[in-house]
Amino acid sequence: MSELDTGSELIKNVRVQETNLLATVHGEIDLHNSPDLRGQLLRLLDQTKPKKLILNLEGVPYMDSSAIAVLVETLQKIRKTGGVVCLTNLQPRVKGLLEIARLETIFIVAATEVDALAKK
Amino acid sequence: MGRQTSNDSPGALNLRAKSNTAEIAPIRRQIEAFVQGHGFDDRATGEIGLCVNEAIANIIRHAYRGKADQPIEVTASVVDDEFEVSLRDWGEGIQPGPLPEHKNDPMNPGGLGLICLGRMMDRVAFTPQNPGMLLEMSKKRFRPG
Numbered sequence: 508m509s510e511l512d513t514g515s516e517l518i519k520n521v522r523v524q525e526t527n528l529l530a531t532v533h534g535e536i537d538l539h540n541s542p543d544l545r546g547q548l549l550r551l552l553d554q555t556k557p558k559k560l561i562l563n564l565e566g567v568p569y570m571d572s573s574a575i576a577v578l579v580e581t582l583q584k585i586r587k588t589g590g591v592v593c594l595t596n597l598q599p600r601v602k603g604l605l606e607i608a609r610l611e612t613i614f615i616v617a618a619t620e621v622d623a624l625a626k627k
Numbered sequence: 628m629g630r631q632t633s634n635d636s637p638g639a640l641n642l643r644a645k646s647n648t649a650e651i652a653p654i655r656r657q658i659e660a661f662v663q664g665h666g667f668d669d670r671a672t673g674e675i676g677l678c679v680n681e682a683i684a685n686i687i688r689h690a691y692r693g694k695a696d697q698p699i700e701v702t703a704s705v706v707d708d709e710f711e712v713s714l715r716d717w718g719e720g721i722q723p724g725p726l727p728e729h730k731n732d733p734m735n736p737g738g739l740g741l742i743c744l745g746r747m748m749d750r751v752a753f754t755p756q757n758p759g760m761l762l763e764m765s766k767k768r769f770r771p772g
Contacts, residue, residue, distance in 0.1 A: 537651050537652055538684040571740070572681055572684070572743065576737075576739075579736045600673050600677075604743075607739070607743060607746065608736060609729075612733055613733050
């Protein structure tokens, strides 16, 4: 496994494990910082070209619809190369918004990173 | 950060802010603290906070087209177990049609903010002003049923 330094407070602990890219997202995300999240996620996909992106959202107590749009754009990008996105460790407020957006139908949602790695 | 005006009573909160995205979270947190202080539970508090967030984001994006120095006034109150909030802008937004209740295509996240307003608040009313828009939303402390 190799680690990448994003130099960012939003995305930390970025690890490449075979064809998987794991990253931990931190903080409340709204229209103020969602453009930064977008840029970093799309850059990471360009750099590492993973088959599976696993985003650990344990450190995200809150997100708004602009963050949802970033997640969907990330999924659209990785799907072009046959990849998938797994979301793990969802906090209650984030989980509620994901359900309204029906994202559980297009993302793989897992309880933990270990579970996400095991999912096909 | 949203500045609280001096004529607030314990049951009212008046905030004046600029259309800067950095103002969204501080205003949301002030609203959440306000409704929590009036006995709203965690779920209702979170829903109200998200709806205020989405409303301000819409004003910044659509009414003010990203300009960061335009005025937004937020007035909130709790009267008889009902939270009411109004958001006033002087921008160029248009009155949306009926609020959708469900997301048909999750791969197209546009309009999610309005869906949240329609699902999480009891009443949502957009009233065009000259210029700008007045958005009024309300939510009862305990929903029947």
